[in-house]
Amino acid sequence: MPPGRWERCFWSWGLLLWLGVESTGDVLPTPQTKCTDFQNANLLRGTSLRVQFLLFTTSDPSCGQLVEESSDIQNTGFNATLETKLVIHGFRALGTKPSWIDKFIGTLLQATDANVVAVDWVYGSTGVYFSAVENVIKLGLEISRFLSKLLALGVSQSSVHIIGVSLGAHVAGMVGHFYKGQLGRITGLDPAGPEYTRASLEERLDAGDALFVEAIHTDTDNLGIRIPVGHVDYFVNGGQDQPGCPIFIHAGYSYLICDHMRAVHLYISALENSCPLMAFPCTSYKAFLAGHCLDCFNPFLLSCPRIGLVEQGGVKIEPLPKEVKVYLQTTSKAPYCVHHNLVEFYLQEPRNRDTCITVTFLGSNVTSSVKITIPRQHRHGKGVIAHPNPQCQISQVKLKFQASHRVWKKDRMTIIGKFCTAPLPVNDNSGYPSRAGTMNDSPSKACGIQSSV
Structure with missing residues (x-):
């Protein structure tokens, strides 16, 4: 060489x-x-x-x-x-x-x-x-x-x-x-x-x-x-x-x-x-x-x-x-390990523009976020979020809809859909979804969500 x-x-x-x-x-x-x-x-x-x-x-x-x-x-x-x-x-x-x-x-x-x-x-x-x-x-x-x-x-x-x-x-x-x-x-x-x-x-x-x-x-x-x-x-x-x-x-x-x-x-x-x-x-x-x-x-x-x-x-x-x-994925310092989780959002009705939703997990004063993008005319989007805590120790899940800068206040809308999450690896026989929630509620509730932006 x-x-x-x-x-x-x-x-x-x-x-x-x-x-x-x-x-x-x-x-x-x-x-x-x-x-x-x-x-x-x-x-x-x-x-x-x-x-x-x-x-x-x-x-x-x-x-x-x-x-x-x-x-x-x-x-x-x-x-x-x-x-x-x-x-x-x-x-x-x-x-x-x-x-x-x-x-x-x-x-x-x-x-x-x-x-x-x-x-x-x-x-x-x-x-x-x-x-x-x-x-x-x-x-x-x-x-x-x-x-x-x-x-x-x-x-x-x-x-x-x-x-x-x-x-x-x-x-x-x-x-x-x-x-x-x-x-x-x-x-x-x-x-x-x-x-x-x-x-x-x-x-x-x-x-x-x-x-x-x-x-x-x-x-x-x-x-x-x-x-x-x-x-x-x-x-x-x-x-x-x-x-x-x-x-x-x-x-x-x-x-x-x-x-x-x-x-x-x-x-x-x-x-x-x-x-x-x-x-x-x-x-x-x-x-x-x-x-x-x-x-x-x-x-x-x-x-x-x-x-x-x-x-x-x-x-x-x-x-x-x-x-x-x-x-x-890992954290920035020892012990480095995280728990990977699938997060998904299902729109009740497809939209004429991309829908971006930020999912945030909070637990033990640690915050992790991931953005889900649902393409226009589609109903489903997903991603993987990593957090040092296992899912059973996540104290709060927040969802935030990111409206387009072209949307005026008079165009405020309601985003209706279903949010689900499950720890990886996801077993098709595990009864997934394992956890679900709303934008303001505990993620242990039913797999239904309604929010206005």
């Missing part, structure tokens, strides 16, 4: 990865165990591949045990009967330890009893992005050699789960490719886009690299890849412009990295399991918001995928489909 194609991207990637990771201090060793922290590199040291494999276990989740030789593995807390999870960071422009790594590992070990191996390749990922890309194959080979030592100790290929962040997602794909797709699982957290969007399957992460491959996309219009690369691809908030992230370039570092790193923070939140991050298959984000994708029957039958450690993302169908785009 000639670097000339990406000369225009170099500035943003180079500046970007001041990718802000402040190095934390070394973990204090216990009397029994020597603890090793991530390395720090700088631009003058070049991009030699000095890889460290740091083992973390539930017995001491803050202590990274350096593993170099097979004998070292046997002298650590490594347990071959448990799952093994490798965490691979991405490009590090300033050669610093990822600021998210400690919390990520700690949360992972709280969620499951496993061997967690952090792959420290700060030296090989520092400086120029294109040099880091050139190190991907070398790093993939080195990780594969390390894995072969674990397999020799009795670890099964299907129990290996690799979690790769940004460029690290393609490293994970390379390792999976070397093992002919027989590793258990790969999770790509906003896989890197530059140099990979047009790459071959052998060069980037794809669904053939593990028994189950998933990817969480949060920055497809900048640093993340915009194409599906797994069995299930989560396009969060459409895959770009995450809530709470700066939208203006003068925000500097936050503008460059916030969307890209949101995938990491979403995954941490999912590991904490405070609420489900469930997604729905659809042809596009626009179609999802318009209420055209209300369940997961096609292609997942009755199981909707969700972010986290649940087996195969909760997808139970076999064989697994590939490159399925699924969509979900």
Whole structure:
């Protein structure tokens, strides 16, 4: 992949990865165990591949045990009967330890009893992005050699789960490719886009690299890849412009990295399991918001995928489909999850102009709104509204008819129709509509509505 194609991207990637990771201090060793922290590199040291494999276990989740030789593995807390999870960071422009790594590992070990191996390749990922890309194959080979030592100790290929962040997602794909797709699982957290969007399957992460491959996309219009690369691809908030992230370039570092790193923070939140991050298959984000994708029957039958450690993302169908785009909305801060609801309005009589109605859900001092548009000469309009509270905890539903600016006061009219709402996924056998209301009444009343504007 000639670097000339990406000369225009170099500035943003180079500046970007001041990718802000402040190095934390070394973990204090216990009397029994020597603890090793991530390395720090700088631009003058070049991009030699000095890889460290740091083992973390539930017995001491803050202590990274350096593993170099097979004998070292046997002298650590490594347990071959448990799952093994490798965490691979991405490009590090300033050669610093990822600021998210400690919390990520700690949360992972709280969620499951496993061997967690952090792959420290700060030296090989520092400086120029294109040099880091050139190190991907070398790093993939080195990780594969390390894995072969674990397999020799009795670890099964299907129990290996690799979690790769940004460029690290393609490293994970390379390792999976070397093992002919027989590793258990790969999770790509906003896989890197530059140099990979047009790459071959052998060069980037794809669904053939593990028994189950998933990817969480949060920055497809900048640093993340915009194409599906797994069995299930989560396009969060459409895959770009995450809530709470700066939208203006003068925000500097936050503008460059916030969307890209949101995938990491979403995954941490999912590991904490405070609420489900469930997604729905659809042809596009626009179609999802318009209420055209209300369940997961096609292609997942009755199981909707969700972010986290649940087996195969909760997808139970076999064989697994590939490159399925699924969509979900989130809030702007942890725990990020929302409950998606279908909202519909049925006019009693069609009108000669478009009818726009804003639906607002209120609950726990949080307000969410969506606009329903009913085309002229049609009676029905729908959409999807997201709120942090489940529908049973919504205290009030408001409907507001948006009159055309051409309508004079003397033309005041009465809009008569029916409003209905149901939580997603909508089951055709669930007795839908589940809740209904009027513009001024509780939404638990009958599915009838009358209002004058």
